[in-house]
Amino acid sequence: MERFKITPAVKGEKVTFSNPGPEFYEAVGGEEGMRKLMYHFYDLIYESDIHNFFPQDPEAFQEVKEKNTKFFIQRCGGPKLYNEADAGEDLDHYMMRFHDDFSINEKARVEWLGCMREALKKHEMDEDLKLDFWNYVEAFSKLTVNQFPEKRPNPWF
Numbered sequence: 001m002e003r004f005k006i007t008p009a010v011k012g013e014k015v016t017f018s019n020p021g022p023e024f025y026e027a028v029g030g031e032e033g034m035r036k037l038m039y040h041f042y043d044l045i046y047e048s049d050i051h052n053f054f055p056q057d058p059e060a061f062q063e064v065k066e067k068n069t070k071f072f073i074q075r076c077g078g079p080k081l082y083n084e085a086d087a088g089e090d091l092d093h094y095m096m097r098f099h100d101d102f103s104i105n106e107k108a109r110v111e112w113l114g115c116m117r118e119a120l121k122k123h124e125m126d127e128d129l130k131l132d133f134w135n136y137v138e139a140f141s142k143l144t145v146n147q148f149p150e151k152r153p154n155p156w157f
Ligand code: HEM
Pocket: 050, 053, 054, 055, 064, 067, 068, 071, 072, 084, 095, 098, 099, 102, 104, 108, 109, 112, 113, 136, 137, 138, 140, 141, 144
């Protein structure tokens, strides 16, 4: 059975999600484990169909990798290493807003999630707890999608 399911992002539909819990953070291997998981994920992104969204220069990409990983460490209950959001601003809203600068459609989201699925599969940890993280990224990634296909006008009327 496919454990890591993807349901489509629907324009205007309310998205509910929960942040991964402390059990996940411990099982993934804490800060060090998160780094391993996320660096692998970004290595897969670098080779993926959505690599063009990200810097091509290896040094610049390495910076993105390190910075973004800090967010995920913090989001999963680790130390507050990610300092990009303005003081007091809600991290989730900041993150949604941040992605508005990129034209992300469902195809890009699915590719992004495909890299995450692959990285999670390779990470040695309790299989059931992987779903805790997966459910978070699967849902939250819907909020990064900002390009939806236009309905075709009916040519007969
Ligand atoms: C669970 C969903 C996602 C989370 C939590 C997430 C998280 C992040 C974070 C923390 C950053 C760094 C923001 C900063 O520089 O301060 C970022 C940047 C970015 N994300 Fe996402 N992301 C998600 C989904 C996606 C998806 C689906 C795409 C599809 C293309 C995407 C594309 C990007 C791009 C292009 C950047 C900018 C990289 C750069 O600095 O050049 N993200 N994301």
